[in-house]
Amino acid sequence: MSRPRTLFEKIWDDHVVCQPAGEPALLYIDLHLVHEVTSPQAFEGLRLAGRRVRRPDLTFATVDHNVPTLAAERSIIRDPIAAQQVNALRRNCRDFGVPLFDIDSAEQGIVHVIGPELGLTRPGITLVCGDSHTSTHGAFGALAFGIGTSEVEHVLATQCLRQQRPKTLQVLVRGSLPNGVTAKDLALGIIGSISTDGATGHVIEYAGEAVRALSMEGRMTLCNMSIEAGARAGMVAPDETTFAYLRGRRFAPKGAAWNEAVACWKTLPSDPGAQFDRVVEIDAAALAPAVTWGTSPGMVISVTERVPDPQRFPSEVERSAALRALEYMGLRPGTPIQEVPVNRVFIGSCTNARLEDLRAAARVAKGHKVSSKVIAMVVPGSHAVKQAAEQEKLDQVFREAGFEWRESGCSMCLGMNPDILQPLERCASTSNRNFEGRQGTRGRTHLVSPAMAAAAAIAGHFVDIRSWEYRD
Amino acid sequence: MQAFQLHTGRVAPLNRANVDTDQIIPKQFLKRIERSGYGQFLFYDWRYLADGKPDPSFILNHPRYAGASVLVAGRNFGCGSSREHAPWALQDYGFRAIIAPSFADIFATNCTKNGLLPVVLSDPEVAKLLLNASQFEGYFVTVDLEKREVRDQSGFLAHFEIDDFKRKFLLEGLDDIGLTLQHEPDITAYERGRKTFATPAST
Numbered sequence: 001m002s003r004p005r006t007l008f009e010k011i012w013d014d015h016v017v018c019q020p021a022g023e024p025a026l027l028y029i030d031l032h033l034v035h036e037v038t039s040p041q042a043f044e045g046l047r048l049a050g051r052r053v054r055r056p057d058l059t060f061a062t063v064d065h066n067v068p069t070l071a072a073e074r075s076i077i078r079d080p081i082a083a084q085q086v087n088a089l090r091r092n093c094r095d096f097g098v099p100l101f102d103i104d105s106a107e108q109g110i111v112h113v114i115g116p117e118l119g120l121t122r123p124g125i126t127l128v129c130g131d132s133h134t135s136t137h138g139a140f141g142a143l144a145f146g147i148g149t150s151e152v153e154h155v156l157a158t159q160c161l162r163q164q165r166p167k168t169l170q171v172l173v174r175g176s177l178p179n180g181v182t183a184k185d186l187a188l189g190i191i192g193s194i195s196t197d198g199a200t201g202h203v204i205e206y207a208g209e210a211v212r213a214l215s216m217e218g219r220m221t222l223c224n225m226s227i228e229a230g231a232r233a234g235m236v237a238p239d240e241t242t243f244a245y246l247r248g249r250r251f252a253p254k255g256a257a258w259n260e261a262v263a264c265w266k267t268l269p270s271d272p273g274a275q276f277d278r279v280v281e282i283d284a285a286a287l288a289p290a291v292t293w294g295t296s297p298g299m300v301i302s303v304t305e306r307v308p309d310p311q312r313f314p315s316e317v318e319r320s321a322a323l324r325a326l327e328y329m330g331l332r333p334g335t336p337i338q339e340v341p342v343n344r345v346f347i348g349s350c351t352n353a354r355l356e357d358l359r360a361a362a363r364v365a366k367g368h369k370v371s372s373k374v375i376a377m378v379v380p381g382s383h384a385v386k387q388a389a390e391q392e393k394l395d396q397v398f399r400e401a402g403f404e405w406r407e408s409g410c411s412m413c414l415g416m417n418p419d420i421l422q423p424l425e426r427c428a429s430t431s432n433r434n435f436e437g438r439q440g441t442r443g444r445t446h447l448v449s450p451a452m453a454a455a456a457a458i459a460g461h462f463v464d465i466r467s468w469e470y471r472d
Numbered sequence: 473m474q475a476f477q478l479h480t481g482r483v484a485p486l487n488r489a490n491v492d493t494d495q496i497i498p499k500q501f502l503k504r505i506e507r508s509g510y511g512q513f514l515f516y517d518w519r520y521l522a523d524g525k526p527d528p529s530f531i532l533n534h535p536r537y538a539g540a541s542v543l544v545a546g547r548n549f550g551c552g553s554s555r556e557h558a559p560w561a562l563q564d565y566g567f568r569a570i571i572a573p574s575f576a577d578i579f580a581t582n583c584t585k586n587g588l589l590p591v592v593l594s595d596p597e598v599a600k601l602l603l604n605a606s607q608f609e610g611y612f613v614t615v616d617l618e619k620r621e622v623r624d625q626s627g628f629l630a631h632f633e634i635d636d637f638k639r640k641f642l643l644e645g646l647d648d649i650g651l652t653l654q655h656e657p658d659i660t661a662y663e664r665g666r667k668t669f670a671t672p673a674s675t
């Protein structure tokens with residue numbers, strides 16, 4: 001019998017086109033997702049060199065980062081530079097024969113939400129996109145990673161990438177997640193424990209009972225945040241949950257091909273005895289709902305804790321980073337995080353804007369009212385998520401509670417469209433980055449789960465979701 | 473691509489860890505469709521005050537670091553977003569090499585694709601360079617890719633690792649895509665053997 005291999009190794013081995021002596025492997029790419037922000041210079045590069053897109057049938061584009069989320073502003077983007085970028089993508093897709101899910105199409109949405117939803121993302125494939133949160137797709141047992149624009153051009157032209165083989169890290173989550181603790185809290189807990197560069201140079205495989213128990217949505221949230229731990233990619237071995245999610249999706253294999261695919265996918269999980277370069281164990285039972293207090297996702301505490309004292313950090317680098325972060329965030333050490341008031345709430349992004357996330361937030365909101373001091377918005381991750389939510393009347397629940405209900409896109413996750421924080425505004429956000437200025441210049445971001453964000457909108461400050469009074 | 477062999481230049485010390493690409497180039501400047509002209513927006517929110525005036529406390533605004541072309545920074549430099557606008561901005565501003573104890577993966581790849589050299593040195597070596605740059609006006613170093621070393625005129629000498637392929641790629645300023653296309657027959661052969669269910673079903 002051959003040597004036991006990890007999920008990552010199987011996919012890697014399966015995609016090596018050639019390994020020229022003294023060079024990194026040339027890896028074949030099965031799926032390339034494209035959006036408006038990181039692609040214009042890549043298409044321009046192709047034009048200048050007189051090259052074509054090698055496999056337009058393995059390439060799909062959408063617009064998500066720039067698009068306005070108010071229905072009335074969708075048809076004409078008012079920001080001329082954003083409009084130029086969207087138009088450039090339209091022209092590039094037309095010229096190079098790449099399918100585009102445009103702003104008014106039923107398939108439009110955040111690139112990492114629509115890939116899985118359309119059945120484009122599937123186990124065992126290699127998938128890239130000019131976006132760091134491409135790690136999301138690893139939830140299906142795919143090797144999915146973000147690339148820069150030069151590499152986007154490289155994949156467009158060759159359908160391959162030259163890759164140095166990364167190391168492997170198994171994150172083994174033992175036990176099960178307590179009530180009120182979600183995949184988002186798990187992701188933040190892991191980053192808090194291994195730090196924001198804890199997985200640099202590695203591909204993470206998430207394993208263990210708590211991971212197996214997660215829905216596909218939860219696994220996507222978890223893999224999405226892998227990049228915030230510095231990982232090249234995050235992945236979860238495919239299982240019945242994966243197959244049940246994919247079956248019948250638009251681009252998923254059909255008929256005999258489906259059976260053949262599933263038989264193959266079942267061989268993907270890491271073999272017993274397969275070796276990882278590193279293993280980290282996490283105790284799920286010890287986790288609690290998480291809130292970030294600083295300007296990096298690793299600056300995180302549980303909702304029952306207080307804003308930390310920078311002097312308590314072990315190294316000078318951490319002390320000065322914490323001091324700076326507290327000053328930026330306008331927080332004082334020792335303040336219970338639940339006493340910190342918020343004035344904005346954002347429920348959205350490729351981390352937490354799928355149907356399950358919106359259901360969780362709506363369940364919290366039902367029968368309550370958003371605090372008069374808070375502006376709260378819900379931005380579905382895709383057009384399909386929006387429609388499904390409306391069919392369940394979640395939009396009504398949100399609207400009645402005082403949340404704004406928007407069209408799909410990245411929105412306030414990074415504020416490239418009109419949805420931005422004003423200076424010094426404080427936001428409870430379900431997105432993935434609390435970097436300085438991420439949601440708007442001098443804006444202050446606290447990362448939380450969808451239920452925690454909804455509760456903060458209603459209370460006007462952070463609350464422990466485990467003691468929430470549900471009115472359903 | 474611009475080749476990198478040897479560069480001697482003034483050092484600017486940015487003593488912060490986890491400098492993310494949102495800081496290097498804030499999102500409001502990502503809407504352009506060109507590759508050039510991003511230098512004016514580099515570290516925008518740190519460089520400029522709310523009223524648009526340069527923030528005198530930010531290191532790059534200090535006259536003694538004017539014209540710096542080697543940036544020394546804390547660990548995990550370039551974390552976050554995959555935007556290649558970050559190396560474009562650093563390069564357009566005038567930087568040719570970045571020295572730090574560690575870099576985020578995507579950022580480091582993006583740098584080498586553009587001939588901007590990311591150099592990993594140890595924590596004490598980086599600390600020494602940060603100190604020298606803040607102590608000695610006009611402090612400069614030589615980054616020598618051929619010899620894989622960083623040195624100054626007063627005895628500082630540090631070796632760095634870089635894989636052979638990347639080094640050759642940078643030294644010669646190779647065309648990445650052209651290089652891959654030399655393996656076109658291998659790619660075609662691979663494509664013939666691909667499983668059909670790896671391709672999206674047509675609808």
Ligand code: SF4
Pocket residue numbers: 064065110111112131133349350351409410413414431432
């Ligand atoms: S939602 Fe945010 S993190 Fe996700 S792709 Fe859009 S901008 Fe990037």
